[in-house]
Amino acid sequence: MAPPSPETMTHAEAAQLLREAQDRFIASWGRMGSAWGISRTMAEVHALLYVTGEPMNTDEIMDRLAISRGNVSMSVRALLDWGVIQKTHKRGDRKDYFQAEQDVWTMLRAIARERIKREVDPLLQSLDEIRELTPDTARATPEDLAALNTRLDAVQECFELMSVLSQKFAGPTGAGLKSAAKLLAKMPTGAGKGERR
Amino acid sequence: MAPPSPETMTHAEAAQLLREAQDRFIASWGRMGSAWGISRTMAEVHALLYVTGEPMNTDEIMDRLAISRGNVSMSVRALLDWGVIQKTHKRGDRKDYFQAEQDVWTMLRAIARERIKREVDPLLQSLDEIRELTPDTARATPEDLAALNTRLDAVQECFELMSVLSQKFAGPTGAGLKSAAKLLAKMPTGAGKGERR
DNA sequence: GATTGATTTCAATATTTTCTGAAACATTCT
DNA sequence: AGAATGTTTCAGAAAATATTGAAATCAATC
Structure with a gap:
């Protein structure tokens, strides 16, 4: 079970x-995907390509x-819709080939963007409709x-903020999600006035 | 179908x-929950209490x-585990009562924290194990x-950053997630050197 | 320590989601 | 046009998940 030391590894062993x-x-990627509401197989195909x-x-x-x-x-079709893989071709081969986006952050941006679009935006729309039901104009x-x-x-404000953030950082032309994350990581604990104890 | 104007609304109509x-x-909350891998009913119970x-x-x-x-x-038990509802009691009543956390941001922090713990951390652990399989010591x-x-x-770096962020902003004593989000929202597009296009 | 009322557990059942495989559909080549 | 090759669709099968309900467990009260 213990892997042979690199010097003595044969080609077959390495493969x-x-x-x-x-x-x-x-x-692992498949397990993770299914915990987050993506079908296990779809996540596995993605993992394989990545x-x-x-x-x-x-x-x-x-x-x-x-x-x-x-x-x-x-x-594969779903992954294309999500924008995390691409169709490619090989000369002299009629088959479609698929290749995963190789930059993890670009990949995560695409995922975040799609999920917000599919799941948060509809929620916001529902909230709007519900608000129309319940006029609070008069005291x-x-x-x-x-x-x-x-x-x-409160819910609306919060999810709207999310949707805005996603456009800003996860949009196709969005600023770097990676740098934003690193920025936050460096931010001193307790920054901002919203701190709780 | 059109709601009566507030002035003429009877008590029954309002109810x-x-x-x-x-x-x-x-x-809506139930739909959203199930899209994110939480059972619909569990999300509905939470929505009701909230x-x-x-x-x-x-x-x-x-x-x-x-x-x-x-x-x-x-x-209810699962929601208690997630830390988004609390058990309470009423004088002279033997039944358990349940009440939802009322602050949306506190609620989201709890959810983020749990999900990272349950789904990201295990992935990181797997990645570690996989790395042990593939020594890259020798050229x-x-x-x-x-x-x-x-x-x-690349994957590991990215998810480790997430885990760190979650501890920082979503931990029980974490700094305000809300203020961090607002900070980001105000951040000028194109900040950071990771920008693309 | 028995009675009453509340809660939890879990095997059986129901529902939802995912997967298969073969037919229909496309496309390119001869 | 027809053959050959590749892709998509979708009804039914299989697997995974969620739900029920009744029995077991627990806790307070008499």
């Missing part, structure tokens, strides 16, 4: 090690992950309705 | 409106959401292994 490491990464770095075609993906052609087709409004509106406002 | 608005919020603001007991929750006792028990290491390690490093 096996590579494969093992890739498989483990694929499995970790190998190579463009792969449908058959290669099918074989490597032991999944059906239809499943590959659907997963004659019963107390409970007013309290409700206060709560809805 | 009905309130109920309708609450139900819609609960439904939107009413009142402590509620098991029977009230069962009735309002039309779900079984067992389901309420399990959902004798075949090219592919080296390339793999480069990719794993």
